[in-house]
Amino acid sequence: METLKKLVPSDLNASKWVRMILGILVLALLVWRLVDVILIQRLYGPDTWARFAITGLIIGGMYALIAIGYTLVYGILLMINFAHGEVMMLGSFAGYFVFELLAFIPSPGPENPEQVLLNAFPVLSILVAFLVGMLVSALAGYFLEKIAYRPLRKAPRLVPLISAIGASIFLQNAAMLLFGPQRRTYLNPTLLDRGLGLEIPIAGNNVLVPYTGIFSFVLSILLMLGLYLLVQKTKLGRSMRAVAEDKGAAALMGINVDAVISRTFIISGILAGAAGVMWGVHNGLLNHYVGYIPGMKAFTAAVMGGIGNIPGAMLGGMTLGILESLGPAMLGIDFQLKDVIAFTILILVLIFRPSGLLGERLSEEKV
Amino acid sequence: MKKLSVLLVIVMLATALAACGSKVPEACESDPLGCAVIEKGETVKIGMAGPMLGDYAMFGKDISQGAMVAIDEVNAAGGLEGFNFELIAEDTGGSPEQGAAVASKFVTDETMVAIAGHIFSGESEAAMPIYEDAGFPMMSPSATNPPLTQMGSTVFNRLAFTDAVQAKFAAEMLKNDLGVSKLALVHDGSAYGQGLADEVQANFESMGGEVVAYEAVTPGEADYSATLAAIAAAGPEAVYYGGYAAEAIVMANQWAQAGLTGVTLFGCDGTFGVEFTQKTGANGIGSIAASLVPPDSDEKTAFDTAYQTKFGLAAGELSAFTWSAYDTAYTLMNAAMSVAFVDGDTLYIPRSAMVAAVRGTNYNGLTGAVVCDATGECNASGPSFYEVVSDGAGGSTWIPFTK
Numbered sequence: 167m168e169t170l171k172k173l174v175p176s177d178l179n180a181s182k183w184v185r186m187i188l189g190i191l192v193l194a195l196l197v198w199r200l201v202d203v204i205l206i207q208r209l210y211g212p213d214t215w216a217r218f219a220i221t222g223l224i225i226g227g228m229y230a231l232i233a234i235g236y237t238l239v240y241g242i243l244l245m246i247n248f249a250h251g252e253v254m255m256l257g258s259f260a261g262y263f264v265f266e267l268l269a270f271i272p273s274p275g276p277e278n279p280e281q282v283l284l285n286a287f288p289v290l291s292i293l294v295a296f297l298v299g300m301l302v303s304a305l306a307g308y309f310l311e312k313i314a315y316r317p318l319r320k321a322p323r324l325v326p327l328i329s330a331i332g333a334s335i336f337l338q339n340a341a342m343l344l345f346g347p348q349r350r351t352y353l354n355p356t357l358l359d360r361g362l363g364l365e366i367p368i369a370g371n372n373v374l375v376p377y378t379g380i381f382s383f384v385l386s387i388l389l390m391l392g393l394y395l396l397v398q399k400t401k402l403g404r405s406m407r408a409v410a411e412d413k414g415a416a417a418l419m420g421i422n423v424d425a426v427i428s429r430t431f432i433i434s435g436i437l438a439g440a441a442g443v444m445w446g447v448h449n450g451l452l453n454h455y456v457g458y459i460p461g462m463k464a465f466t467a468a469v470m471g472g473i474g475n476i477p478g479a480m481l482g483g484m485t486l487g488i489l490e491s492l493g494p495a496m497l498g499i500d501f502q503l504k505d506v507i508a509f510t511i512l513i514l515v516l517i518f519r520p521s522g523l524l525g526e527r528l529s530e531e532k533v
Numbered sequence: 534m535k536k537l538s539v540l541l542v543i544v545m546l547a548t549a550l551a552a553c554g555s556k557v558p559e560a561c562e563s564d565p566l567g568c569a570v571i572e573k574g575e576t577v578k579i580g581m582a583g584p585m586l587g588d589y590a591m592f593g594k595d596i597s598q599g600a601m602v603a604i605d606e607v608n609a610a611g612g613l614e615g616f617n618f619e620l621i622a623e624d625t626g627g628s629p630e631q632g633a634a635v636a637s638k639f640v641t642d643e644t645m646v647a648i649a650g651h652i653f654s655g656e657s658e659a660a661m662p663i664y665e666d667a668g669f670p671m672m673s674p675s676a677t678n679p680p681l682t683q684m685g686s687t688v689f690n691r692l693a694f695t696d697a698v699q700a701k702f703a704a705e706m707l708k709n710d711l712g713v714s715k716l717a718l719v720h721d722g723s724a725y726g727q728g729l730a731d732e733v734q735a736n737f738e739s740m741g742g743e744v745v746a747y748e749a750v751t752p753g754e755a756d757y758s759a760t761l762a763a764i765a766a767a768g769p770e771a772v773y774y775g776g777y778a779a780e781a782i783v784m785a786n787q788w789a790q791a792g793l794t795g796v797t798l799f800g801c802d803g804t805f806g807v808e809f810t811q812k813t814g815a816n817g818i819g820s821i822a823a824s825l826v827p828p829d830s831d832e833k834t835a836f837d838t839a840y841q842t843k844f845g846l847a848a849g850e851l852s853a854f855t856w857s858a859y860d861t862a863y864t865l866m867n868a869a870m871s872v873a874f875v876d877g878d879t880l881y882i883p884r885s886a887m888v889a890a891v892r893g894t895n896y897n898g899l900t901g902a903v904v905c906d907a908t909g910e911c912n913a914s915g916p917s918f919y920e921v922v923s924d925g926a927g928g929s930t931w932i933p934f935t936k
Binding site: 214222280373445504 | 760782815927
């Protein structure tokens with residue numbers, strides 16, 4: 167905070183005015199568009215709004231899981247792990263190959279002689295895919311830290327950041343060379359077929375909530391709850407919080423700082439891996455580039471919620487997902503501009519609330 | 534040096550005298566471009582130029598193989614007055630420079646009568662003036678760039694349908710065969726996809742249809758459900774998509790979630806392919822797409838079998854142009870047969886007459902009617918349309934669309 171204060175000119179009046187005028191303008195624009203689209207034009211019925219919201223919640227859950235990875239690492243190392251999206255991509259590939267393998271092994275049933283293992287034991291298959299995806303991402307996170315960040319621990323803060331960007335480019339291209347540049351499609355078990363779902367009648371229309379979406383959303387909530395318990399209730403969580411607050415003091419108290427940092431990367435890798443497999447199962451599309459945009463969005467979400475703050479990342483992810491899918495419709499602009507909305511939100515947050523919606527760091531709250 | 538040039542002059546004079554001595558048929562003298570002359574024992578050559586090596590080699594390979602099937606059939610049936618046809622395929626790498634170079638080489642060949650190509654639009658354009666001067670008719674199975682037929686060339690013809698033709702047929706089918714009155718359009722922002730969507734919109738509206746939504750998607754994304762939900766809110770009866778299979782697959786998989794169940798996804802030739810059915814499974818059922826692949830017929834089955842036995846792989850595996858290449862070769866050979874005559878032991882093919890004969894083609898081929906208009910657009914039947922149906926095992930498959 168001290169450095170930040172030094173950067174801001176002592177004469178704060180000017181920037182205060184600029185901020186206020188900007189704020190009023192943005193607000194006026196928003197209100198005008200909202201009133202126009204929702205009350206005057208009435209382009210969309212309640213069922214369509216519900217569809218937008220459902221899309222947003224599902225994607226938001228995945229953003230939240232990835233955003234937690236950014237926030238955990240920032241909380242402890244004060245660096246942005248820009249290769250986190252690629253960690254997610256590797257998990258996504260791992261889950262893909264598990265499904266492909268299981269779909270390759272025949273498991274003839276009495277009724278269906280051509281059945282494959284994937285559909286004979288769908289629940290088990292999904293479980294295995296998630297476990298392998300999480301394992302691969304956890305390993306990726308662990309080695310990423312070991313190779314790209316640990317040697318630079320004592321270097322100025324910009325150095326590991328550059329190293330992270332390098333790691334991101336390296337992993338993307340390595341995946342392209344290993345798995346090829348073509349786009350693949352996740353082969354879901356029929357249980358999680360992308361066309362099936364719960365039908366909810368809203369305003370006379372049936373709104374389909376896909377099972378893949380329900381599954382992803384529930385799983386992301388469960389994982390976030392698990393993480394919260396881990397951070398708040400276990401010994402590892404306590405040492406993580408201690409390292410986040412003060413590495414030196416933590417080391418003096420007998421905490422193995424390196425081990426805690428490694429575990430933090432493993433945990434963020436596990437969450438990213440789960441998000442990667444979810445991404446594949448729900449959206450179906452996969453290539454070496456799949457982690458980049460979600461990674462950027464999740465970073466935005468983490469900043470929005472307050473980087474370093476775990477509940478902030480969860481809130482930020484959900485909010486971003488919903489705003490992204492509701493935003494273009496609310497403002498009456500092209501749906502192609504949803505990325506613009508996401509990154510505009512990032513800019514607005516940085517202007518009006520630089521420390522995020524829920525404040526910057528968990529540890530500072532405790533202080 | 535001097536001796537050599539003297540020798541050269543003597544040789545040239547001798548040749549000229551020999552030519553004067555042998556009787557030139559009247560039809561060749563009256564033809565402003567002369568004749569192709571095929572002596573006994575030589576073959577009637579059809580040139581083909583395109584990418585035979587490198588990144589796009591599959592196009593050159595596949596098109597020449599499709600043409601070879603046709604040439605072998607004709608030769609087996611006796612050829613042209615006992616003369617066999619032969620395909621000479623040269624690599625251009627698809628580049629205009631190489632295309633012009635190959636064309637310059639081809640026009641020096643007295644026994645070559647026509648060009649089945651070129652394959653790419655750029656190289657076709659570069660080669661066109663060279664063939665024009667020499668009187669070599671061209672018939673491209675694959676060059677789709679619309680201006681090619683607007684340049685006033687008398688030799689250039691094509692069997693490939695342009696995007697404008699495809700859009701016209703798609704709009705007609707939507708309006709007349711599917712009975713759609715409210716259409717939504719989606720494109721991927723590419724020149725190809727947006728061009729198609731715009732053309733379909735113009736055609737559809739001119740037929741009295743209503744366009745209720747027009748959206749673009751960013752290629753490469755994994756989630757278009759918000760865009761689709763907005764389209765669903767406009768209540769279209771069908772959605773036309775201009776773009777490639779990858780995005781169409783994502784859309785088809787999110788169709789039900791977006792509330793578009795029962796609305797037809799109507800794709801273009803970029804959408805068509807096994808990839809679509811493999812990756813959408815049951816979600817793709819009901820989708821329709823345009824394609825170069827001709828509808829099933831006895832001729833197509835015969836061609837597919839011949840291709841398989843000759844080259845050891847299924848027709849269509851390399852590209853979708855192979856059937857068009859077959860018709861291209863037939864068109865050129867038919868034209869040659871209609872104007873060729875034998876004088877003594879020698880076969881003569883008057884070049885201007887040959888050019889006119891190709892432009893005057895009216896024949897029913899594997900891909901449908903091949904009727905050239907005054908500018909050289911010969912695909913009179915347009916694309917074939919296919920629809921996705923259940924394969925009975927949880928997946929789906931393309932079958933020719935029936936009204």
